[in-house]
Amino acid sequence: MYRYYLILVSLISILSVNLSAQHTVGSWELYSNYGIDRADILDTKSRVYFCGGGSLFHYDKDMDEMYSYNLGNGLSDVNVCGIYRNYDRDYTVCVYENSNIDLIYDNGNIVNLSDIKDAQYVTDKSINSVSFDDDEMYVATGFGIVRYDTKNGAVKESGIFSFPVYGVTVMGENVVISTDNGLFGISKSQRVNDFSKFVKLSDLQCDGLYGMSDDFIIAHRPSANWVNIYKIDFDNKTVGGNYPGFAMYDFARMRMFGDWFAIISRYGYVLCRLYEEDRVEYKYVELPSSLYTSFIYVGGNGSGSDNDLWYLNDDGLGHLTYTTNYIGIDNSQKLTNYTIDREPSCPFGTSVHGGPTRLAASDIGVYATYNAQSRYPAHDNYSYLMKLNIVNNGFVDDITPRKGDYTTINPNSANLLRTGHHVVVDPEDPSIVYVPTWFEGIWKFKDGKQIGKYDKTNGPFGTGYSCSVEDVAFDSNNNLWAIAHDFTRSREIVTILPANKNKSNTASYSDWITLDLPYFGTHESRDSRIVHFxxxxxxxxAMITQTYGDQNVVIYDTKGTSAVSDDNYWMVNRFTDQDGKTFGPYAVISIAEDNNGDIWLGTACGVVVIHNLRNMLSNQDNTIERVKVPRNDGTSLADYLLDNQEVTSIAVDAGNRKWLSTVTSGVYYVSADGREIIDNFTRSNSIIPSNEVHSIVCEPNSSDVYFGTTNGVAVYHSTITPAASDFSDVYAYPNPVRPDYTGWITIKGLMDNSLVKIADSAGNVFLQTRSEGGMVMWDGCNGAGERVPTGVYYVYASQNQESNNGAVTKILVVK
Known part of the structure; x- marks a missing residue:
């Protein structure tokens, strides 16, 4: 027995090598998005909580580490729009755009309060403000006020007033709210569910208020862009006093740090507190002008210090300390001398930046960036700053070029790296990517630096307000194709740069060959695509689409030559389906070629398939198939696949199955012919952070499928991997299979359609199947569904029944 134990331990050690990075089939990963929109900061003694881009993070001061929160590790929802802190009870309130609420305790517990989100009889559920009183929490909403008992995680009472409450604060024994009709107060001992019980205190209209003491309040008046301090006399029901006011043209929020109150704008804040009985002590803490960017937010320090600040910019959370400290009584002094003791950053390797809606797969990872403009789904954010990420082996690297690593020529760029439309990988060097943009033409990047650029100085692109290139692609000869909008002539152009000119970065205007496509596009379409098959x-x-105006589709034959004189094309915007019905014109949003050479088109009204593209061009035959999914209800009825849905992206996996993303209903996984919906992943049954999915790619060397959304990148570890060319690298995981493991055992590295058998040393076969792509799965059981005994099991693989390549790997099962 002792000898057997030693052998078993040795096998476990050997088989465990290099398998730590494998993921369970059917599992998910989520890379949270970081951006400067919806930004906020909350400082505590040990952590700094911050949100941006709809995601939540914290920085641990003691560990000097950052943590990213998401659906996969405890949060209940997505699209974080605000955070609040109960400093007395050590929890942070996370508010979502759909009015869901999470309480995040410093000990790691997360409590969900979905009552407002789930409310049935109110229309405006927006959450405007949150205030605390020991274990009670008051929430100002678009319909009134909700009072929570956070100790028990329950609603104590709801005041459904049918008008918005913009702010709420607790002042001693009173609760004060702000409405369109002014300030109102009520004793804490009374119920807040009846507005008639509230007493009017003032006509003052404000959208933010904070109680400084039992009778002093800070209020922001949006109509005057001013923040004032007032004294409330609850006995006489008056609000007044000659106290300081502060002009706050970029007002963001108010926060409490110990006995200090911070009135925060985008570029700094005013710290103030009561001094003696009726005097106010205050000072300005302003972000130095040398750190100003177009997008920045600041937050105070919750550890008691009053001469430093935390701030957010496009790179993440940073910190600076002022070397001078001046506190004025009833006057102010700006702090100027400072040191940056923490450069801005985000959770390293686990978050993506900038709303990664566009993905591109390569042999070295999946690139992710934001799409400046689109009509499907509709958005217009070409002024956003570009963020470029690459995800590889579970790690995110921000490869966005820094200032000095790129050049701009358009004054409308303001010397900033504005976001692009797509990211396209160079076919010869996967570390080189091309980003077509709204303002600057085409950027060519490698390792986070510009190595080339095509704009009006060296290409046939616009010279007006913008230099908009909507898409780029490479043909079989590696010539660079681009589709752009010529603003001077109000039309779309398709132009080609020979491969040698692109490779040498020596292009001039005359090197580009512009195709003659009359009437192709007279409008700037934003979603135009070029795909070479x-x-x-x-x-x-190739196929070239124009998704606005006439919504034309061009089928183009290059004849494999550099010359365009012998090229042939056909332009069409209406098709005829298999039943003789007209389809279109509809915008073609996405295009994919499957493993059989069929062309799948995702349109603004569902999915269609072209089975013979060459015949369509040669004979001007516009026949398509509108895929029908049988209802399987005992009738012969069927429904069109994704009928009337906007299909934003199509990806084809190694098994020729299709992944289809939509604007409103998440992702569909369908059979090779599309006639069976295998799965529909949405917010309700997966950790996809949004049902609005912009792009999908299948990672070329694994079973991973990536989904790009404005809220982050989700990765699904699917059941199909690309097939190998031989059996030289077959492996199984988990391996060893330990007694407590009950999931699937995955065998990867197989050739396509391999005959796979799993047997014990005596030749008893426990599984016989065919691989779909390069992978099969085994449940570790025998034919009776019982767990197999402890032992070594052999995986045999071959291409047919007659051939036998022998055992390609072993699996150790410990029962």
Whole structure:
């Protein structure tokens, strides 16, 4: 027995090597998005909580580490829009755009309060303000006020007033709220569910208020862009006093830090507190002008210090300390001398930046960036700053070029790196990417630096307000194709740069070849696409789409030559389906070529398939298939696949199955022919952070499928991997299979359609199946569904029944 134990331990050690990075089939990963929109900061003694881009993070001061919160590790929702702190009870309130609430305790517990989100009889559920009183929490909403008992996680009472309450604060024994009709107060001992019990205190209209003491209040008046301090006389029901006011043209929020109150704007804040009985002590803490950017927010320090600040910019959370400290009584002094003791950053390796809606797969990872403009789904954010990420082996690297690593020529860029439309990988060097943009033409980046650029100085692109290039692609000869909007002539152009000119970065205006496509596009479409196909039956064929105006589709044959004089094309915007019905014109938003050479089109009204693209061009035959999904209800009825849905992206996996993303209903996973919906992943049954999914890619060397959303990148570890060319690298995981493991055992590295058998040393076969792509799965059980005994099991793989390649790997099972 002792000898057997030693052998078993040795096998476990050997088989455990290099398998730590494998993921369970059917599991998910989520990379939270960080951006400067919806930004906020909360400082505590040990942590700094901050949100941005709809995500929540914290920085641990003691550990000098950052943590990213998301659906996969405890949060209840997505799209964080605000955070609040109960300093007396050590929890942070996370408010979502849909009015859901999470209480995040410093000990790691997260309590969900979904009552406002789930309310049935109110219309405006927006959360405007949160205030605390020991274990009670008051929430000002678009319909009134809600009072929580946070100790028990329950609603204590609700005041449904049918008008908005903009602010709420607790002042001693009183609760004060702000409405369109002024300030109102009520004793804490009374119920807040009846507005008639509230007493009017003032006509003062404000959208933010904070109680400084039992009778002093800070209020922000948006109509005057002013923050004032007032004294409330609850006995006489008056509000007044000659106390300081502060002009706050970029007012963001008010916070309490110990006995200090911070009135925060985008570029700094005013710290104030009561001094003696009726005097106010205050000072300005302003972000130095040398650190100003277009997007920045600041927060105070919750550890008791009053001469430093935390701030957020596009790179993340930073900190600076002032080397002078001046506190004025009833006057102010700006602090100027400072040191940056923490450069801005985000959770390293686990968060993506900038709303990663566009993805591109490569052999070295998946690139992710934001899309400046689109009509499907509709958004217009071309002034955003660019963020470029690459995800590889579970790690995110921010490869956004820094200032000095890129050049701009358009004054409308303001010398900033504005976001692009897509990211396209160089076919010869996966570390090189091309980003077509709204203002600057085409950027060519490598390792976070500009190595080339095509704009009006060296290409046929616009010279007006913008230099908009909507998409780029490479043909089989590695020539660079671009579709752009010529603002001077109000039309779309398609132009080609020969491969040698692109490779040498020596292009001039005359090197570009612009195609003659009359009437192709007279409008700037934002979603135009160019796709060159690779299957042998589509050799030298391409498709070019224009998704506005006439919504034309061009099928183009390059004939495999550099010259365009012998090229052939056909332009169409109406198709005929298999039943003779007209389809279109509809915008073609996404295009994919499957493993059989069929062309799948995602449109603004569902999915269609072209089975013979070359015949469509040669014979001007506009026949398509509108895929029908049988209802399987005993009738012969069927429904069109994703009928009337906007299909934003299509990806094809190694098994020729299709992944389809939509604007409103998440992602559909369908069979190779599309006639069976295998799964529909949404916010309700997965950790996809949004049902509005902009892009999908299948990672070329694994089973991973990536989904790009404005709220982050979700990764699904699917059941199909690309097939290998031989059996030289077959492996299984988990391996060893330990007694407490009950999931699937995955065998990867197989050739396509391999015959796979799993047997014990005596030759008893426990599984016989065919691989779909390069992977099969085994439940570790025998034919009776019982866990197999402890032992070593052999995986045999071959391409047919007659051939036998022998055992390609072993699996150790410990029962």
């Amino acid at each position: 690779k299957h042998s039956k589509n050799k030298n064929l």
